[in-house]
Amino acid sequence: MSWKEMSRVRRDRITDAAVVIGAAGLSMAVGYARARGVWLYPRLTSVVPLALDHVLPPPLKGRTDLLVPLAASALLWWRRRWPVPIAVVLALLSAIWPLIPAALVALFTAAALRPWRTTLAVTACALLPFALYLALHSHLVGVRMPAAAPTGTVLVGVLVSAAVGWGLFVRASRESTEHARREAALRADHVRQRERESLAREMHDVLAHRLSLLSLHAGALEVNPGAPADQVKQAAAVIRTSAHQALEDLQEVLGVLRAPLTDTTRSEPPQPVLADLVHLVQESRTAGMRIDLDESVTDGATAPGATGRTAYRVVQEALTNARKHAPGQPVTITVHGAPGAGLTVEVTNPVPEGTRPCVPGGGLGLIGLQERAALVGGSLTYGRDGQTHRVLARLPWPA
Template sequence: MDELGAPERRRWQEVLLLVAVLAETVVSALLAGSWVGLLQSAAIGAGGVALLWRHRHWHWMLPVLLVLNAFAWSIVLLVIVPYAYATRSPRRLPTFLVAVLTALSGLAPLTWTELGDDHLVGATGAALTVLIVAASAATGMYTATRRMLLAQLRQRAEQAESGQAVAQDQARRAERTRIAREMHDIVAHKISLVALQAGALEVNPSLDREQVQQSAALIRETATTALSELREVLGVLRGDGEEAPLAPQPTWEDVRRLVVTSQEAGISVELFDFIDDPVPDPLARTVYRVVQEGLTNIHKHALHTRARVALIGEPGTDLVVEISNVLPKGFTTDLPGARMGLSGIETRVTHAGGTITSGPTDDGRFEVKAVIPWPTAP
């Protein structure tokens, strides 16, 4: 039989087999009335011991033992051989032929012993032999089929468990990536504003007390907002509340507020808002993340350049978002970059059915442009 569903070798079965062979050998030797009977007893013992190697050499050894059993006339061989062959052979025809050979080896002694002279005893012995062989072979085939079925079910269960483990691992990786992007969206923009405002205080020591207080208040407000939003995300990760949102849920007004906050922080950015219709919240959240990432990059890499944010569209068409700035010359920043921002908003926009591009333009600007479908309200 193939490895799938192959019989296992158990010690208690081997011990039980040896006990049965020993008992049959001793009984046969005690009943032997001549040297032929003793030879039969020896053949029974040898055949029984040979059965211990049936797991490895069953293809040729079991048929050979049947030929030997034509002389030994062992009940153990008559029962074990067809059963062992049936549990190992993947095909039914060889099993049937071995069963026939077993029956013939069991009927052969009736033709040359005194039992064959009595027709009643001979017929009874033949019927009993055929019945034993048939029952043994049928039991073996049933056992083989059952083992194969259980092995297949076990294999499928292992494959399903393995597939589930892979799916869970992929889900964990995707969730970690989503959380990292969410943390980037929440923290990077606010922290860049804090760094920007603190830098303005550092390079302008001549500011009066009122201006310093305004800048400090703006820094405190920005940091407090960032901390609050971060606490919401961490609360979800800890499972503090089933009703907690997975992330802060910005609206369309928050998109405009992003530009205002950057203007208050000293960034030269203009807002061109041509949106007159109410924007659905899911679309507003996507636009919010795009504008947030674009302004965050301007805070980091184009601090002293002029920038603009353009919002154009109407229901039933596309909502176009453009964030651009004049390419800076020789400007560097010490603010770290997670290198996940553009990738994150690209995933968001693509998931919403839109497209996004980023890069330098012919007029000397760096532009991030997203085109997102704006479905008509039902």
């Protein structure tokens, strides 16, 4: 098993054990390499161990140089849980015992896990004993400072600064990684939201068209119950086909909606193209609508997919609205375009007498079409012009 494959808790425990053993070994090595009397405060380094010898049981007397580094280094096992208290305790004890390695590790942990204000306070506590030592010996007359004391104090200050700086760097790197992760999550959410909005538009355009056809045929049967058997059979077949196609379209859209965003194998719902306009018009004519189609398109097969799809949706939504708001009225569809000249789609129908200009709850499909046209770099306008309702879309078609 590689290091990355291990669980985080297991890796932390292995790291903590290595840190405790390493800090204890280094602290004991420093203690044996230097005489106790040349540490920062000679009197304290003499009195405190003697006082501990009176408290410790007989087998442990005279072994403070071994026991204190071991006990202090063992505190590093809990440095992630209580980084500040452990760093302060080890920093203060390092003025009496050679615990600099353990104190540096504790300072690094505190800087990596706590805010910079807390880190600044802990660093000040760590440097305070050394600053007091230099200040006291520089002002006391007749007190001789060891020759190596200034150099050792400066070295400790450099080590403390390095440990704290490294901890701050690790903390900044971790925060930067977390910020990048959050930004990536926000971008993914934004992409997912845009996809959901696109699917909602598709669902509205497709289902509204299918259901309006179904309603039209059902209404014809309702108002003419005595129609010939052949017409009733034909209308029932169209109703069944429209309902079946509506269910299929709904299943396709929901299938894409349920698929994970990262699923690269998912299939997108089939999208209409400009050539499908003829079938769309024929379908509506079969439902009983009177439609006049004036199509003059050069090289329609070369039209961009987004442009052709938008033109199809414009005509589809206009026909759906005509069936709902102007039943029985003729519809005129004009489609002109060529590469380099753009594509113009216009759908008009007379407004029946007594029809209100705005129907409550309506117009959402046309608003969605305006957004769709803007996405491909075109424009769409709609509204009433006298006794005629007009939907006009101008879409780009590069040469």
